[in-house]
Amino acid sequence: MFAKASLAAVAAASLLGSAAAAPLLATTLQLDKRDPVYSPDFNITYSSNHSEGLPRTLIMATGGTIAGASASATDSTNYRAGSIGVAALVEAVPQLLNVSNIDGMQVSNVGSGSITDEIVITMSKLANKALCSEDAPYDAVVVTHGTDTLEETAFTLDATLTCNKTLVVVGAMRPATAISADGPANLLEAVTTAVSPASHGRGVLITLNDRICQAMYCAKTHSNYLDTFKAYEQGFVGALLSTKPFFWYPPSQPTFKTVYDIANVTEFPRVDVLYSHQEATFDGVNASVANGAKGFVGAGTGAGSLSPFASANLAYVIQQGIPVVASTKINNGAVVPSQNATEGSYISSAFLNPVKSRRLLQILLALGKSTDEIRDAFEEPLRGYLY
Structure with a gap:
């Protein structure tokens, strides 16, 4: 049975093949007499039926460090992400089958910097079919993902999952x-x-390093260390003790969270993030508009401040009816809206960081929202609370 094989050995073996594209080993592994299962919605390449009494979890694998391989066991920085497939990931942890029946599908097998909007939209639609449809076939969904852009995917899934079943996004910091x-x-x-009843009604969760974090506020905070995912102000919602989840509080959703149905969305409009600094000009915004940008997010200094040069260029963009969201490159705090919404000004991101602001703006634009509706979606909850 493949389950007893070392995941490290499988990953190392994959390096002996092509040094180019990462192979999808899930399609070539011996699955212990379990035939792959296929359906119109889910291209399942790994399936287990360990116990009729256990819940069923769909694992959507996308690649990343958790599926990465390096030439050396001591090298945790120079490796190839997305080197092994979903079957190898599951079979290397036989204890999983004491917790849940597992179906696995390979959505992609890349480093998370290569995750596209198309992949994220596909995962959102698959997750809703898996969990929220009338005859939903799964009790939970787990997404394996590279950590570099994990927070962006998790936020998108949290903003578009239309039921209270549990979806967990997970990665790794070592290959x-x-x-x-x-x-x-x-x-x-x-x-x-994911399969714990205590997880229901909490939104999409991120679990790494024995911590449980809510996707709306959780972010990667360190480029190397294991305890990288944190929500500094909002805190963790729970922890894991002997692999069992323990939550600090009863189920609740983040304040101001809104869920959007993107079942009919086929693509996200282009939205660019602009990183501010001293004497930042953002001279390229007009070229970005000419190349198809439909919105911008300013990763401002402090509470969303921009240089006078950058502000002048963005003012011209705003005059063209293109929404600009002011966020902050600082890990904590809010960009607070003014008491009265002002036409022709920046849209305040409230507590969302730049990449999450970008994704929310993309969702709203894809749904055909006007600039005023976009402003209300970002600003009105906090404005209504403060004023």
């Missing part, structure tokens, strides 16, 4: 070949959290 790789334990904890 599968590393000494003390964190991926297997993280995956077990993600599935355990």
Whole structure:
């Protein structure tokens, strides 16, 4: 049975093949006499039926460090993300089958910097079919993902999942070949959290390093260390003890959260993030508009401030009816809206960081919202609370 094989060995073996595109090993592994299952909606390449009494979880694998491989067990920085497939990930953690029946599908197998809007929209639609449809076939969904853009995907899924079933996004900071790789334990904890009744009604969750974080506010805070995902102000919603989830508070959703139905959305409009600094000009915004940009997010200094040069260029863009959201590159705090919404000015991001502001703006534009409606979606909840 493949489950007993070392994930590190499988990952290392994959490096001996092509040094180019990462292979999808899930399609070539011996699945212990379990035939792959296919349906119109889910291209399942791994399936287990360990117990009729256990819940069923869909694992959507996208690649990332959790599926990465390096030539050395001590090298946790120079590796190839997305080197092994979903079957290898599951079979390397046989304890998973004591927790849930598992179906696995390979949505992509890339580093998360290569995740596209198309992939994210596909995952949102699959998650809604898996969990929220009238005859939903799954009790929970787990997404394995690279950590670099994990927060963007998790936020999108949180903003577009239309029911209260649990979806957990998980990654790893060390590749599968590393000494003390964190991926297997993280995956077990993600599935355990996903199928726990205590997880229902909390929105999309992120689990890494024995911590449970809500997707709306959780962000990657360190480029190397295991305890990278945090929500500094909002805090963790729970932790894992002996792989069992424990929540600090009863189920609740983040304040001001809104869910959007993107079932009919086929693509997200282009929205660019502009990083501010001293003497930032943003001279390229007009070229971006000419190349198809439909909105901008300013990653401002402090509470969303921009240089006079940048402000002048963005003012011209706003006059053309293109929405500009003011966010902050600082990890904590809010860009607070003014008491009265002002036509022709920036839209305040409230507590959303630049990449999450970008995604929300994309969703709203894809749904055909006007600039005033976009402003209300970002600003009105906090404005109504403050004034």
